[in-house]
């Protein structure tokens with residue numbers, strides 16, 4: 031049986047990554063240009079990794095199976111991105127974002143990594159704004175936040191109901207800048223079909239050119255896999271059929287661990303399926319999340335009458351409705 035070594039740095043939880051970053055071996059700027067890195071995926075993870083690595087001086091080869099990096103499935107994300115900036119003065123902090131994220135991850139996430147996410151969350155927003163991502167703003171022009179994700183603070187930065195699309199356009203602009211500078215070579219319509227290992231280390235990939243059908247070999251000093259989610263384990267999900275985990279499966283077969291397969295994001299508020307032709311579910315607007323109220327009829331007779339079509343839910347008066355989330359969880363109410 032293999033033993034998982036997640037290589038989380040030593041030290042107290044909140045200092046682990048800071049200590050690691052302070053002590054990690056650095057690469058001389060003149061040497062960076064001698065190092066090649068393959069990045070599979072051009073979504074928010076891969077697109078920004080490729081752009082950042084190239085900006086730092088490495089030579090990057092970037093792969094996606096779509097006809098443009100812009101079509102990665104990150105484009106579907108609607109609601110927003112969390113950051114512990116405490117702009118709303120509602121008591122937010124790095125610790126609270128860390129705590130809420132660990133809780134939201136059902137206490138299964140790697141806590142040190144979540145802490146790092148919370149630490150860098152503010153910088154990510156600054157960088158996105160600098161890259162031109164049009165986050166929602168209040169009347170005075172300052173960045174706005176929405177209440178999102180079932181927490182007691184408003185820390186979500188958003189761009190209407192298209193945050194993923196706008197963020198991806200930001201990452202894509204940064205990527206394009208590096209493509210134009212010759213630091214990133216872009217391979218659209220290329221599907222990674224195999225990982226190449228040399229002496230136990232990932233040193234390349236085999237990719238199929240989806241236009242010609244040819245198999246190609248690509249080598250590098252390191253390979254980053256940022257190939258997205260594993261949504262299609264269910265019949266229909268909000269992931270496109272293309273989000274089929276082929277790259278993740280290939281690297282798993284070569285020794286990478288595949289953790290928490292039960293962890294598939296579910297969007298309960300989807301437009302109902304309209305027929306056999308439909309390959310994915312479409313999310314209702316997330317811009318209204320956490321507004322509105324949720325109730326069920328208080329009396330069983332009303333439930334039965336609604337089921338039989340003899341009564342409309344809208345005919346029930348306030349005192350016939352049970353706002354059960356607000357009743358059972360008064361602090362969180364509908365945020366539950």
Ligand SMILES: Cc1cc2nc3c(=O)[nH]c(=O)nc-3n(C[C@H](O)[C@H](O)[C@H](O)COP(=O)(O)OP(=O)(O)OC[C@H]3O[C@@H](n4cnc5c(N)ncnc54)[C@H](O)[C@@H]3O)c2cc1C
Pocket residue numbers: 070071072073074075076077093094095096099101102103104105106107108109110111112193194220221222223256257258259268269273275276277295297313316
């Ligand atoms: C409808 C919806 C709403 C969401 N809303 C939110 C939200 O409000 N807030 C939030 O934080 N998150 C949200 N999410 C989740 C979030 O969008 C995703 O977790 C995130 O965007 C995934 O980014 P990624 O870069 O890992 O993957 P993706 O964007 O899926 O990119 C995967 C990339 O890998 C490439 N690829 C895959 N396999 C191969 C292969 N074999 N060879 C070559 N290339 C390959 C693809 O071409 C693509 O470029 C939402 C998700 C969905 C579906």
